Amino acid sequence: MSSLSSWSIQPVTLGRVFKICLLLFLLFFTVSVVSLFAGAADITFLTVIRDLLPLGADGHKALSPAEKSILFSIRLPRVILAGLVGAALSMSGVVFQALLRNPLADPYILGISAGSAVGAVTGILLGAEVLILGIPGMAFLGAILAVLVVFGIAGTGRRLETNTLLLTGVMVNAFFSAVILFVFSISDHLQLQRAIYWTMGDLSLADDQAIMYTGFFLFTGMAFIYRYGRSLNILATGEETALQLGIPVRKTKIILLTAASLVTAAAVAASGTIGFVGLIIPHILRLIVGPDHRILLPAAFLFGGAFLVCADTMARCLVSPAELPVGVITALCGAPYFLVLLRRRLSS
Amino acid sequence: MTILQSENVSFRYHAPWVLMHVSFNVEKGSFVGILGPNGSGKSTLLRIMDGMLTPQEGRATMAGRNIRTMSRREIARRVAVVPQDHGGIFAFTAREIVLMGRSPHLDPWAFEGKRDYETVERVMAQTETLGFADRSLDQLSGGERQRVLIARALAQEPRLMLLDEPTAFLDIRHQVEIMNLLKSLIKEEGLTVLAVTHDINLASLYCDRIILLDGGTIHAEGSPTEVMTADNIEAVYGLPVVSGNHELTGRPVIMPRMKE
Numbered sequence: 001m002s003s004l005s006s007w008s009i010q011p012v013t014l015g016r017v018f019k020i021c022l023l024l025f026l027l028f029f030t031v032s033v034v035s036l037f038a039g040a041a042d043i044t045f046l047t048v049i050r051d052l053l054p055l056g057a058d059g060h061k062a063l064s065p066a067e068k069s070i071l072f073s074i075r076l077p078r079v080i081l082a083g084l085v086g087a088a089l090s091m092s093g094v095v096f097q098a099l100l101r102n103p104l105a106d107p108y109i110l111g112i113s114a115g116s117a118v119g120a121v122t123g124i125l126l127g128a129e130v131l132i133l134g135i136p137g138m139a140f141l142g143a144i145l146a147v148l149v150v151f152g153i154a155g156t157g158r159r160l161e162t163n164t165l166l167l168t169g170v171m172v173n174a175f176f177s178a179v180i181l182f183v184f185s186i187s188d189h190l191q192l193q194r195a196i197y198w199t200m201g202d203l204s205l206a207d208d209q210a211i212m213y214t215g216f217f218l219f220t221g222m223a224f225i226y227r228y229g230r231s232l233n234i235l236a237t238g239e240e241t242a243l244q245l246g247i248p249v250r251k252t253k254i255i256l257l258t259a260a261s262l263v264t265a266a267a268v269a270a271s272g273t274i275g276f277v278g279l280i281i282p283h284i285l286r287l288i289v290g291p292d293h294r295i296l297l298p299a300a301f302l303f304g305g306a307f308l309v310c311a312d313t314m315a316r317c318l319v320s321p322a323e324l325p326v327g328v329i330t331a332l333c334g335a336p337y338f339l340v341l342l343r344r345r346l347s348s
Numbered sequence: 349m350t351i352l353q354s355e356n357v358s359f360r361y362h363a364p365w366v367l368m369h370v371s372f373n374v375e376k377g378s379f380v381g382i383l384g385p386n387g388s389g390k391s392t393l394l395r396i397m398d399g400m401l402t403p404q405e406g407r408a409t410m411a412g413r414n415i416r417t418m419s420r421r422e423i424a425r426r427v428a429v430v431p432q433d434h435g436g437i438f439a440f441t442a443r444e445i446v447l448m449g450r451s452p453h454l455d456p457w458a459f460e461g462k463r464d465y466e467t468v469e470r471v472m473a474q475t476e477t478l479g480f481a482d483r484s485l486d487q488l489s490g491g492e493r494q495r496v497l498i499a500r501a502l503a504q505e506p507r508l509m510l511l512d513e514p515t516a517f518l519d520i521r522h523q524v525e526i527m528n529l530l531k532s533l534i535k536e537e538g539l540t541v542l543a544v545t546h547d548i549n550l551a552s553l554y555c556d557r558i559i560l561l562d563g564g565t566i567h568a569e570g571s572p573t574e575v576m577t578a579d580n581i582e583a584v585y586g587l588p589v590v591s592g593n594h595e596l597t598g599r600p601v602i603m604p605r606m607k608e
Contacts, residue, residue, distance in 0.1 A: 011447075011460065011465060012459060012460070013459055014459060098438075101437050102437075103437070103438065227456060227457060228456070230451065230454070230456070230458075231451075231456065233440070233444070233448060234448050234451060236437060236438050236440075237437070237438075237440065237445070237448070240400070240431070241431065243400065243420055244398065244400070244420075244424060244427075244428070244429040244431075245424050245448060245449065245451045245452060245504070246419075246420050246421035246422075246423065246424030246425065246451060246452035247420065247421075247451065248419070248420055248421070249420075286438065286439070290439075290444075291438035291439055291440050291444075292440075292444065294459070
């Protein structure tokens with residue numbers, strides 16, 4: 001029997017998970033710091049350091065109150081929210097891909113983001129205290145509705161073929177877009193602008209409340225999902241196989257779908273429909289860290305966060321001093337990426 | 349000792365009965381083959397014995413316990429199923445696939461430990477799959493993939509292995525290699541094997557007992573010499589055949605009559 005050390009591929013251990021997460025966390029941290037200092041107002045890292053030092057000879061702090069406010073009340077919440085939303089979208093992408101056994105599944109393409117958006121838009125326009133749920137609660141209901149439709153069509157046990165997946169996504173999206181337009185057409189102007197921004201995917205409304213909500217739902221969802229990392233590996237190879245390997249498939253699927261819907265809804269409630277993050281990030285990571293979900297999930301969490309912080313920085317800076325909705329940036333990168341993947345899948 | 353028992357099992361998906369009053373015992377350490385034409389209920393019977401389907405009448409029992417009362421996890425610790433074939437979707441390597449066989453023995457949270465890796469190493473050596481352990485499943489040939497799936501089943505450390513056409517799509521050498529492997533596992537590990545197969549002659553050569561299904565009922569059951577007669581095969585498959593004997597073992601060999 002050859003020894004374990006001769007393996008060309010390392011086994012998945014807690015140590016390896018930590019190592020990869022640490023590296024990706026450093027990446028996420030670096031990207032966030034860079035993002036914090038990028039933007040129309042010219043604030044440098046050195047100014048902040050100097051500000052932290054004791055008062056200079058002239059008795060002035062290095063940062064003006066306005067700069068301080070830009071940095072800590074505008075940019076910082078936005079960077080944090082971008083990180084949370086990116087993490088949420090790419091993690092729920094991983095879950096939907098495994099459960100549908102199709103790497104092209106993504107909450108945006110499947111229409112699950114649109115479902116959340118319908119819930120949230122309705123919430124915004126009816127007033128946030130609808131049914132005591134608040135906007136995230138409404139978004140969650142919308143996401144669950146879309147998930148029921150998508151997984152109803154996929155059926156149990158079978159793998160969702162790419163063609164079916166795309167057609168289902170197109171139809172679910174078409175339906176929910178129509179609902180959103182309907183809601184817009186009966187609402188008044190004041191609320192309308194906020195709602196429109198939101199359907200484009202926008203992080204400029206970042207505030208403490210959005211961060212708290214998103215963070216809470218995201219970490220709750222993550223805790224549930226990560227527990228099933230090994231089960232997700234087996235589910236990704238087929239539901240019948242999973243049953244034969246002793247996984248209680250029905251219960252596991254219900255928990256995972258609820259958690260992934262919750263996580264998607266949290267992201268959508270805070271930032272609207274930002275597309276393709278859940279597609280690009282898991283795909284890149286599978287190539288780097290492999291398909292094991294115990295590594296893939298936390299890696300998608302951190303890398304997805306870093307990616308969206310990066311995309312949002314571009315959204316803020318590209319047409320400075322104006323701003324783009326971040327959803328425009330992710331779609332500009334994501335849609336071509338998706339088409340390349342699709343072509344490769346169809347030709348193989 | 350009877351390890352698996354089908355007691356008067358009847359099953360239907362919708363209207364017509366797929367299986368009617370099927371009863372048989374599988375003894376520990378035996379190699380049992382299920383034969384029969386397409387649509388005779390072979391695969392359905394296998395799925396009932398694994399608890400994937402529940403018969404409307406009768407019951408399937410494992411070591412005396414009704415399979416219906418067992419959880420999937422309990423079943424998976426005792427029974428391993430080798431499916432016909434499955435391609436890879438997310439590029440899991442052969443070793444990762446085999447490692448999944450340890451799942452029924454692990455807590456949901458747990459990472460695989462030293463013992464799990466050693467088991468995987470051992471069963472991959474047995475099935476001669478170590479040579480491509482780090483290649484992804486979709487890069488393997490049909491025979492290699494089938495051996496990986498058998499390795500995964502062995503990693504479950506089952507008492508009973510159920511196979512659905514384990515040698516379909518394989519060339520004769522790979523077919524025989526798989527049958528030899530199963531035979532040696534029975535001998536060395538005390539495994540019990542129940543296999544659905546289309547290959548009459550390989551079944552005759554390797555099985556201890558054969559169950560011949562026809563239209564959802566058992567047409568004949570017994571040793572190959574008892575079951576594999578030209579009369580039985582002609583009656584079930586509706587094909588004129590001649591029978592002979594294997595030179596070394598004396599087991600029956602069945603060949604179609606050729607048209608002149």
